[in-house]
Amino acid sequence: MSRPRGTKRKRDDEPEMALCAVCHRTFDLSGVGNHQRVARRQGDPAEVGGGEGSRRGRASKEKMPLLRLTKAGTAPRRDTENIPPAAENEFYPQSNDFFPDNNAAAGPAPQRTPSPEPEPPCIESAHLPSHFILTTYHKHSGLPSKIVPLDGPLPPPKERPLAVGFNPAKPFAPFRVFADYHFTSKCVRRAESEAQIKEELDALHNEVWAGPCKLTIRTVKDMADSLAAARRMAVQFRQTTYRIEYEGRTTRFRGTHEIQFSFRDPWEVILHWLRDPTLVPYSNWFSARKFYCHGGETMEIVDEVIDEPYTAETWRQVDDELPDPFADDEHQRPAYPCVYLPIHIWLDKGQVSTKVKKHPVLMRGLWIDSVVRNASGNGGCALLAYIIMPPAVRNADRRNLSTAEKEDLVELQGLAYHGLNEHLLSSLKTRSHRGETLRFGDGVRRTGYPGIEIQSMDFQEIAAWLRMRASNALYSCPKCLVPKDWLYCLTRRFTLRTPRAMAKVVRKARKKSTKGDKEAVLKSAGLHDGKQILWGFRFSDPYKAVSYDTLHWDEGGKFGRHLWVYTKDLLTRMNRANEFNECMDQLPRWRDMDHIAAPTTIEFTEGETFLTLLKTILPGLVHLLPRNSPLIRALRALQQFRMLVGMHCMTGKRLALMKQYIKAYDLACREIDDKDFNFLKHHYTLHAPDDIRQKGTSNHMTTRTGEGFQQEVSRHYKHTSGVNAEQQMVLIDENEEVMAQLDMIVADDAERQRRAEADAEDDGDKIADPVDTADAPHWRLAAPNPKVAIGTFEAQMRNGPNSQYFDGFNMALRRHLVHSQPELQLSYESVIYIQSFRAIHVEYQSKVDWTGKRDILRCNPSFWHRPRYDCVIYNADVDPLSLARLLAIFRCTTHAGRSFDLAYVQRFKNSKWRPNTAWDGCRVVDPAPRAEFLPLEYVVRGAYLARASGTATDHYFPLDTIDDDMFLRLNNID
Incomplete structure (x- = not known):
């Protein structure tokens, strides 16, 4: 037409x-x-309404003072210095105009009239914490900035409002009585069959087990009716028939294909989250910038901090584009605050049985804090649908298809895949442009604009989602147009993909008159002929949303599929695989790390196993390879990159350091002559820093957050008949979700009653939690042994694994106490009792995100039938990163009744010995011949030391890869 x-x-x-x-x-x-x-x-x-942003923002600009900040390395002018007064608690709310140019990347901000500066406060009231996190919210929010101090007790965790059900007087509604709810919840959690439920109900109502039954549910149908009523509390699945009219080249696939499709409307799920008051404390409606600062009498910005998606660039750019509630022209102000609702889409297929795979689609709301969003329960991921192929596709055997039939099969698969996903997300398309105004869970009306910011998929899914060709295509990267022959190069940038540019390629191809010319144009960008799902969405760039996945790119990619395979083959050719396995078996145990005894004999499939092997591979490998081995340098550079890219808190300095590690990895890989690094997952390393800067840290992007759901999918499938399994599986998911929500409501109602009773007993006065004073010890002793006299203790230890260090322990301890505590006036006859402990819990502040962490360290002659004596980092005048091994942990009590917590340790000193290849950051230490006493207040945290193999004397490598804090601490990275 x-x-x-x-x-x-x-x-x-x-x-x-x-x-x-x-x-x-x-x-x-x-x-x-x-x-x-x-x-x-x-x-x-x-008429412009006075929404949240306009009212709060104008008040903020009129009343809050403007604070001038000092960049690191500069000093403020005394005549312009304006220090805010101290707040009454640990939060220091300040003006949102700390950084008037915080959105300079999106264009010049409109000029605003600054608030009149107050009188300079006195020095005492102006004192800031020594170091703190400054958060400045986007100008559209009207929210004041805040300071969270890091030199004292951390702010209390956010409290979740107690949930309220349909009927506060009956929190277990719509069930008639509590017994009905409790019995149904148990049956759903156990996934009991109808036959099992019927058997239990008959036994209960016939008084087989006890007296009269309190259940009003008498049959399986009664329970099904109650569950159907309860499911209305959550977003329910819809059933539809999706039809595909396909005119294929062959008769096998030509015709009408119908798919019975069960799905949740994603906008209804979003509304369910937005209106939930229990999620309000964990929700962020506007972007913000975080800065690590030094305080005192002046403020010094040290570095920018990126963690959650709302602290990254993409969200900030969207906020810049949304209408400004403070626009100078009143006609341009929106009636209500406009907020961005970023979405995380997760797609992956998983094996649910030996022959069956299922393809779930999950969604998360990125405005919800990751502690809730990435966990199970309310506010966590929502199952939207299972992608199902038409029967003609599922039943086709590729081995018996002709070339034309194979082409039809691939094309029909693409039509079904994109058609179902487009139908699934259709409710978000118009709203991404117009927005929709609603009352949020905090009672404020806002206009929300949904957009897909993060896509977590493996490369096979990404290619199907973006309508791209496979990983062996001429241009296979989903982020940029890197040629196939340049995938090995990590030091060169290539043109980025954009929706407009890719749509232009498709239009150009469709104008070609012959199939060959059309394919040539499409291949020049690595595309198939078709429109991508998100091209018509606002705030949804499908190529920028492709995100770095540590699970598939690193553990199961660069290392698991390439460097580890190359290393195994190399050891086999050198006939040294057994030596390597023996070295790996001798490594000490550590929490959250698998102990891999013979790695070359195991075929790995789990990413965590690959990650542990990557972290611990160097001490057992370096002595087996020639000097200055490029493989050692490549593995070390990959270690360094993986440690940084996996951190949950990123700074500008760490991002710059990550780029240096990428260059080092690139150079080392090029020196390995007999290994080809021209593959896609190697190239994608180049995009990791940009992904983090744009969308937040990698823990929000990785497919690992959805892998746990695959176990639920497998469990759900086992409780189906196998026929139309997806429809049965979504019903199981609905039942589990709504019963989990009811469990929370009932538990919160019990907590509400407990608080009311406690307040009544205390005459209405609330008891405050005890304060965390600076003098409180940062350690706790655990697993105690009986208290004995010092002579008995020495005799016991001289018969233990480290007996050579305990000769003269009694006299050595007395000399230590006389030297460190002269007021005790100890003599040889003074009675001293010793109570030893087999574990110690050490609290420390993480250098990653400045939050509190805990190490559990062992000093046990038989921990799981093996001796385990962990090492520690302690503060010393000569070296703040001094290392020692715990030989004993004890509390000694003197004749005067005073007690002291001490550790008996074997110190380590820096060694002159070097391995065959001294990798970047390599440190070698030697044990001291004698043991010494160490007060526990000097212990910082635990450490992991691996013995160097192939040497006659004892040398140890302190491994910085056991966790993120250790990596920053041992490498002196801020």
């Missing part, structure tokens, strides 16, 4: 909605031009 004269064909990448430049409202493309002309002549007559 011909187009009307004068109309323009809509491009595939053009949105269906447009934003009016005058009133900042969205309209259909067909009418936005006329609306703008009328609006310019008459002005927008709409």
Whole structure:
């Protein structure tokens, strides 16, 4: 059909909605031009509401002082210095105009009239914490900035409001009585069959087990009816039939294909989260910038901090584009605050049985804090659907298909995959342009604009999602147009993909008259002929949303599929695999790390196993390879990169250091002559720093957060008949979700009653929690042994594993106490009792995100039938990173009744010995011949020391890869 004269064909990448430049409202493309002309002549007559942003923001600008900050290395002018007064608690709210240029990347911000500066406060009231995190919210929020001090007790955790059900007087509603709810919850958790439920109900109502039954549920149908009523509390699945009219080249796949599709509307799930008051304390409606600062009498910005997605660039750029509630022109102000609702989409297929795979689609709301979003329960991931192929595709055997039939099969798969996903996300498309106004869980009306910010998939899923060709195509990277022959190069940048540019390639290809010319154009960008799902969405760049996945890119990619395979083959050719396995078996145990005894004999499939092997491989490998081995340098550079890219808190300095590690990894890989690094997962390393800067740290992007759901999928499948399993599985998921929600409501109701009773007993006065004073010890002794006299203790230890260090222990301890505690006036006859402990819990502040962490250290002659004596880092005048091995942990009590917590340790000193290849950051230490006493207040945290193999004397490598804090601490990285 011909187009009307004068109309323009809509491009595939053009949105269906447009934003009016005058009133900042969205309209259909067909009418936005006329609306703008009328609006310019008459002005927008709409009344601007005083929403959250406008009211709070104006008050903030009028009342909050402007604080001038000092960049690191500069000093403030005394005549302009303005220090805020100290707050009453650990939070220091300040003006949102700390950084008037915090959105300079999006263009110059409108000029604002600064608030009048107050009188300079006195020095005492102006004193800031020695170091703190400064958070400045986006200008559209109207929220004041805040300071969280890091030199004292951390702020209390956010409290979740107690949930309330349909009927506060009956929190277990819609169940009639509590017994009905309790019995149903148990049956759902255990996934009992109808036969099992019927058997239990018959036994209960016939008084087989006890007296009269309190259940009103008498049959399986009664329980099903109650569950159906309860499922209305959550977002339910819909059933639809999706049809595909396919005109294939062959008769095998030509015709109409129907798919029975069960799905949840993603917008209904979003509304469920937004309206939930229990999620309000964990929700962020506006972007922000975080800074690590030094305080005192002046403020010094040390570095920018990136953690959650709302602290990254993409969210900030979207906030810049949304209407400004403080615009100078009142007609351009929105009626309600406009907020971005970023979404995380997770797709992956998983094996649920030996022959069956299922393909779930999960969604998370990125405005919810990761501690809730990445966990199970309310506010966690939501199952949207299972992607199902038509029966003709599922039943096809590729081995018996002709070339034309294989082409039809691939094309039909693509049509089904994209059609189902497009249908699934269709409710978000228009709202991404227009937004939708609703009352949020905190009672404030806002206009929400959904957008897909993060896509977590493996490369096979990414190729299908983006309608790209496979990983062996000429241009296979989903982020940029790197040629196939340049995938090995990590020091060169290539043109980034954009929706507009890729849509242009598709349009150009469709204009070609022959199939060969069309394919040549599509291959020049690594595309298939088709429109990508998100091209018509606002705030949803499908190529930028592709995110770095440590599980598939690193553990199961660069290391698991390449460097580890190469290392195994090399050891086999050198006939030294057994030596390597023996060295790995001798490594000490450590928490959260698997002990891998013979790695070359095991075929690995789990990412965590690959990660542990990568962290611990160097001490057992370095002596087996020639001097200055490029493989050692490549493994070390990959270790360094993986430690940084996996951190949950990133700074500008760490991102810059990550780029240096990428260059070192690139150079080392090029020196390995007999290994080809021209593969896609190697190249994608180049995009990791940009992904973190744009979308937050990698823990929000990794597919690892969804791998646990695959276990649920497998469990759900086992409780189905196997016929139309997806429909049965979504019903099981609905039941489990709603019963978990009811469990929370009932538990919160019990907590509410407990608090009320406690307040009544205390005459209404609330008892405050004890304060955390600076003098409180940062350690706790655990696993005690009986208290004995010092002579008995020495005799016991001289018969233990480290007996050579305990000769003269009695006299040595007395000399130590006389030297360190002269007021005790100890003599040889003074009675001293010793109580030893087999474990110690050490609290310390992590250098990663400045939060509190805990190490559990062992000093046990038989921990799980093996001696285990952990090592520690302790503070010393000569070296703040001094190392020692625990030989004994004890509390000694003197004749005067005073007690002291001490450790008997074997110190380590730096060694002059070096391995065959001294990798970057390599440190070697030697044990001291004698033991010494160490007060526990000097212990910082635990340490991991691996003995160097192939040497006659004892040398040890302190491993910095056991966790993120240790990596930063041993490498002196801020």
